[in-house]
Amino acid sequence: MAETLISTRFLFRFSVACQYRKGFSATECELGDEYRLPALGELDGDRAMADIRAAWSEAGLAFLVCVEGKRQPVWCREGKLEDSDGLQLWIDTRDARTIHRATRFCHRFVFLPAGSGRQFEQPVADQLLVDRARENANPVRPGQLSVRSQVKPTGYSLWAFIPAAALTGYQPDDHPRLGFTYSIFDRELGDQTFSVSSQLPFGSDPSLWGTLELVR
Secondary structure, eight states, X not given: OOOOSSOGGGGOOOEEEEEEOTTOOTTOOOOOGGGBOOOGGGGGTOOOOEEEEEEEXXXXXXXXXXXXXXXXXXXXXXXXXXXXXXXXXXXXXXXXXXXXXXXXXXXXXXEEEEEESTTSOEEEEEEEOOTTOSSXXXXXXXXXXEEEEEEETTEEEEEEEEEGGGSTTOOTTTOOEEEEEEEEEEXXXXXXXXXXXXXXXXXXXXXXXXXXEEEO
16 A cells, blocks of 8 residues: 555544543543543554543643553653653644644643653653744743653653643633644654644644634
């Protein structure tokens, strides 16, 4: 079978449900099967290396990532966020799917299962700028993002919480659709992405993102 020259996912506009969860906190680490996001990379023949789940409330957005199948230790460094094993999220609180450059409503966050501390064993949460952005989102305050992790020989689990105050324009009642994509990167296992493959410049082009529908 001939190899496709472009991601099959590029031919579709994806919109997936993000379920409401009342009362979750920055330190909670459980989301049931109903919060699982579909592994859209399977449309391109890619095997999912991670289970990713998402939930929302008025307090903000939460994500749970579980990576399995590793034989090598995670590689994470707070000073090399984009080269580290972990999760990156792109979120547009206005879901403006026709724009090609990010506005102030577009955000980019990174969460690592390790990488800080004297032994690089503590998880990391930070904000990054969206490449080629027309405007930047409001900067988050130190400690505003929350992350917890559990690292084991075969993988890790990662809990990430983004409070509403860290999301410019987050108004779920008035704007229940969020532009959204993610990249889970692992030096050993490769990468897993949402709306399109890494062949395309989704990191700088919001028109390549999918949609999260905030549903109750």
